[in-house]
Amino acid sequence: MTAPTITLQQLGWDDAWRRQASAYAEDGVPGRVARVDRGICSVLTQEGVVRASWGAELLDAVGADPVLTPCTGDWGIVKHWPDGPTTVEAVLPRRTSVVRATAVGTSVGQVLAANLDVVAVVAALHPEPNLSRIERLLTLAWQSGARPMVTLTKADLVGDADLVAEDVRAAAPGAEVVRCSTVTGAGIDFVRRAIGPHGTLALLGASGHGKSSLTNALVGAEVLTVRAIRADGKGRHTSVRRELLPLPGGGCVIDTPGLRGVGLQQADSGLAAAFPDVVALAAACRFTDCTHQHEPECAVLRAVETGELGVRRLESWLRLQREADWMATRSDARLRAEQHEKWKQLSKQHRTPRRAHP
Ligand SMILES: Nc1nc2c(ncn2[C@@H]2O[C@H](COP(=O)(O)OP(=O)(O)O)[C@@H](O)[C@H]2O)c(=O)[nH]1
Ligand SMILES: [Mg+2]
Ligand SMILES: [Zn+2]
Structure with a gap:
């Protein structure tokens, strides 16, 4: 569902990325990771979308540090091998990234999306938004290094959108707070302008708050399934994939569905x-x-x-x-454990078997 005439520049490629890429495989081409499914990346390149597995060096890097696992929004170097496979050989250092804590018991973060210019916290105006939840997501958004924004969706459903927006503003100093509706079209242009012709917007928010609807409104087509709950409560269509979608006129948007707890x-x-x-x-x-x-x-x-x-x-x-x-x-604690492990390895190496003296 990708328009055929997308340039890398429209996805955010620039001179600084080009300089960084030149340090990697000369016979590779740059591309932006649109989605990752079980170790296979869909990468947007100059030649269109390619499916790529991970190259040997990338696998080693990920083995040493899981944060380097390719994720939606990464810029990478893709290589087509003469014998068939296509691999991602390297991931360029991220400029910004949204990282959340993964499962309890580990201190390794999960990168939800990379190389963002704007991170929008998406919260519906109806039912009334949870301010503390917005503050939590804004903390993540600020920490990412991108520009934070709050999009208050479903503005068409409430009469006192102004009042609620004021409360949200007090909970979001320094971030732009926009009221939008995909029903009336309010606020969509504002969000579109904030992305610009080369920017990347990531949407953060719990399910049901209108992320997919907002994405579709920005793309101008039904690229994502909007949640529809049948009367019997079955048949929910919610994607759980994070996906980068190019926008007409340049720039792109990343929907991050399936976020329940965000640590x-x-x-x-x-x-x-x-x-x-x-x-x-x-x-x-x-x-x-x-x-x-x-x-x-x-x-x-x-x-x-x-x-x-x-x-x-x-x-x-x-x-x-x-x-x-x-x-x-x-x-x-993890650092200490790692250091202890290294020390044990070292001392094992030095504990060369001694010849028993008679
Ligand atoms: N009235 C109204 N409903 C909306 C709006 N945006 C989304 N919805 C509805 O809210 C529900 C959840 O939307 P969806 O985009 O799937 O949310 P997501 O789970 O965050 O991706 C769907 O039933 C949408 O039709 C809006 O601006 N106004
Ligand atoms: Mg959705
Ligand atoms: Zn004090």
Whole structure:
């Protein structure tokens, strides 16, 4: 369903990427990963879409660090081998990426999408959006390095969209908040302009909030199945694949379906950017290690008392902060375990069998 005349530039290819690519396989061609299914990538190249498995060097790199697993939005070098197969030989270093914590018990992150210019948190206006959930996703969006945005969907379903949008703005300082509707078309042009002719937009949000509908509106065609629940509750069509879709006129959009829980991975800079109001207040606390829960002369608690800072927002920040701290401890623990393992290997090597002395 890809238009035949898409150029790499329309997908975001530029001189800086070209320079980086020149360091890799000369007989390869650049391409952008549109989707990944069980180790096979669909890559958009100058010649169209190619299906590629992973090259030997890439497999080694992934073995050493799973974060290097190719993902939607990556730029890679694709090679056609004379004997048939097509492989991704290398993935160019990501400029930005949305990373979430994977299953409990590991501290390895999962890259949801790479090389994004804008990351939009998608939340429906009806039923009323969950502000703390928006703050969590915004933390991820800020941490990605891309420009965060909030798209409030289904604006046609509510009469007080303005009021709700104001509440969301207070929970999203520094991010653009846009009301849109795929029914009336409101806000779609605004999102389209934010992407620009070479940009990439990723959509983050729970299922049912209108990500696929928004994607279809941007693409101008039914490229994704919009969830339809039959009266008997069966027959849901929800894709679970992350997919990069080129837009008419340039730029692309990545839908990230199937996000239930979104745990934070590394989130220091993301949290600071998502909560600049709390960070500024915290700087005025008496104790530098203030936990903002019971300490005297706590500027954050004082702001809650005066109504300058909402209790909900403070609790949301404390919760995310605790989670990020916990993840940081876990990754420290992983580092220590890895170092211990290396040390064991080394000492094994040096423990050469000694000849028994008589
Ligand atoms: N009224 C209205 N319904 C919408 C809008 N956008 C999406 N929907 C509906 O919300 C449901 C979920 O939409 P979908 O795009 O599949 O959400 P996704 O799970 O986030 O991809 C579907 O029934 C859509 O028809 C909108 O702007 N207005
Ligand atoms: Mg969907
Ligand atoms: Zn404090």
